[in-house]
Amino acid sequence: MNKQEASLQSYRELFPILSEKIHLGNCSQSPQARPVMAAMQEYIDNWRFVGMDWDFWMEGVHRAKASFAKLIHADVSEIAVVGSVSDATSMIASAFPLNLEDDGLNGSGRRQGVPRSERRHVVTTVDEFPTVGHVWHAHANRGHLDVDFVSAPDRVYTPSVFEPYMTKQTGLVSVHHVGYYNGSKQDLNALADFAHQHGALLFVDAYQSMGTSVIDVRRTPVDMLVSGNLKYLLGLPGIAFLYVRKSVAEQLQPAMTGWFARKNPFYFDATHMDYGDSAQRFNTGTPPVLAAFAARGGMDMILQVGLERISARIDELSAHAIAGVNLRGLELASPDDVSRKGANTAIRVPDSHDLEVFLMQRNIIASARGDVIRLAPHFFSTEVDLDKALDAILEWKQTRGPID
Numbered sequence: 001m002n003k004q005e006a007s008l009q010s011y012r013e014l015f016p017i018l019s020e021k022i023h024l025g026n027c028s029q030s031p032q033a034r035p036v037m038a039a040m041q042e043y044i045d046n047w048r049f050v051g052m053d054w055d056f057w058m059e060g061v062h063r064a065k066a067s068f069a070k071l072i073h074a075d076v077s078e079i080a081v082v083g084s085v086s087d088a089t090s091m092i093a094s095a096f097p098l099n100l101e102d103d104g105l106n107g108s109g110r111r112q113g114v115p116r117s118e119r120r121h122v123v124t125t126v127d128e129f130p131t132v133g134h135v136w137h138a139h140a141n142r143g144h145l146d147v148d149f150v151s152a153p154d155r156v157y158t159p160s161v162f163e164p165y166m167t168k169q170t171g172l173v174s175v176h177h178v179g180y181y182n183g184s185k186q187d188l189n190a191l192a193d194f195a196h197q198h199g200a201l202l203f204v205d206a207y208q209s210m211g212t213s214v215i216d217v218r219r220t221p222v223d224m225l226v227s228g229n230l231k232y233l234l235g236l237p238g239i240a241f242l243y244v245r246k247s248v249a250e251q252l253q254p255a256m257t258g259w260f261a262r263k264n265p266f267y268f269d270a271t272h273m274d275y276g277d278s279a280q281r282f283n284t285g286t287p288p289v290l291a292a293f294a295a296r297g298g299m300d301m302i303l304q305v306g307l308e309r310i311s312a313r314i315d316e317l318s319a320h321a322i323a324g325v326n327l328r329g330l331e332l333a334s335p336d337d338v339s340r341k342g343a344n345t346a347i348r349v350p351d352s353h354d355l356e357v358f359l360m361q362r363n364i365i366a367s368a369r370g371d372v373i374r375l376a377p378h379f380f381s382t383e384v385d386l387d388k389a390l391d392a393i394l395e396w397k398q399t400r401g402p403i404d
């Protein structure tokens with residue numbers, strides 16, 4: 001066993017379920033890891049033995065924010081704790097019209113002659129996770145903003161796809177990094193530059209890429225970015241982290257808010273409102289403390305393994321999955337170029353739910369979405385895991401698949 005294999009094996013031992021099941025469902029829920037359980041136990045023990053300890057809670061939430069900040073090379077003050085991607089999108093929508101006094105883009109934006117305060121137009125894609133579109137629609141229905149949905153036949157959203165929809169009123173481009181359906185990956189550098197050239201901001205849903213892709217907000221000037229922790233970040237539902245670039249955050253006034261968005265939540269004065277510095281104004285109520293402990297446990301594992309290393313390993317596994325799909329005559333629904341996809345390799349099948357159940361009966365966890373089954377490995381996955389899953393899919397197709 002060479003050094004790389006030895007260290008991979010040692011990571012696998014941190015996930016008890018891997019001795020029983022092949023877990024390729026990381027695009028939906030990652031397996032339980034021992035360090036995540038240990039982090040949750042810290043909270044449970046404190047509750048049991050100390051009884052009430054808000055300082056400990058706040059420190060735990062701060063450490064989780066710091067881990068998220070480290071993953072994307074942001075400052076911890078630029079991270080807010082929210083409950084979900086839906087919450088984060090709703091908060092941003094509630095800050096419309098954007099009302100920016102300057103371009104807030106570190107000098108890279110251009111005003112195009114229209115004040116931001118009049119910019120009520122959002123451009124997004126039909127391939128966002130549905131919750132994002134739902135929020136934009138809801139606010140459009142209330143007259144807060146106008147929204148356009150763009151579509152790209154291959155689900156690759158280059159600036160040229162957005163270009164025809166950009167108007168002088170466009171304030172925000174809302175796009176995913178990696179698509180939930182087939183894992184197609186967008187070029188955030190190109191999209192950030194494009195949005196800024198139009199004087200708009202870029203909001204990114206990075207739920208399907210965080211934990212497997214390198215994102216550095218110092219080099220890739222996205223303005224806002226959100227991810228939950230359930231998937232490749234190895235955590236629990238109930239928490240998500242929203243990055244808002246400091247220069248942008250301090251000019252926004254989200255109406256979806258709460259006491260943790262204040263300068264000092266513990267000031268206890270119901271007769272006034274003020275917003276905290278930087279992204280703190282995007283907090284709401286009491287944070288999901290237990291989920292924050294779990295989130296920190298998962299994110300610190302990712303930081304320890306190293307995102308550069310994970311991303312390289314994901315590319316190897318993607319190449320193996322694509323070759324395996326082609327070898328078995330299955331229908332690939334993901335891009336066939338590993339540089340244009342995330343961890344998820346999607347295969348088009350007649351009845352994805354039936355296949356998911358069939359695989360589960362064989363101790364293989366994969367995730368069905370519409371007409372595809374998704375195989376989503378992580379750094380601890382192996383080529384053998386993928387081969388076994390692909391063989392089982394072929395077996396299902398040869399027996400049950402054609403019935404449809």
Ligand SMILES: Cc1ncc(COP(=O)(O)O)c(C=O)c1O
Nearest residue numbers: 084085086129131180207208228
């Ligand atoms: C890209 C993406 N965004 C958002 C979500 C979910 O959003 P929320 O945190 O609001 O449940 C998912 C999947 O669950 C997703 O894959």
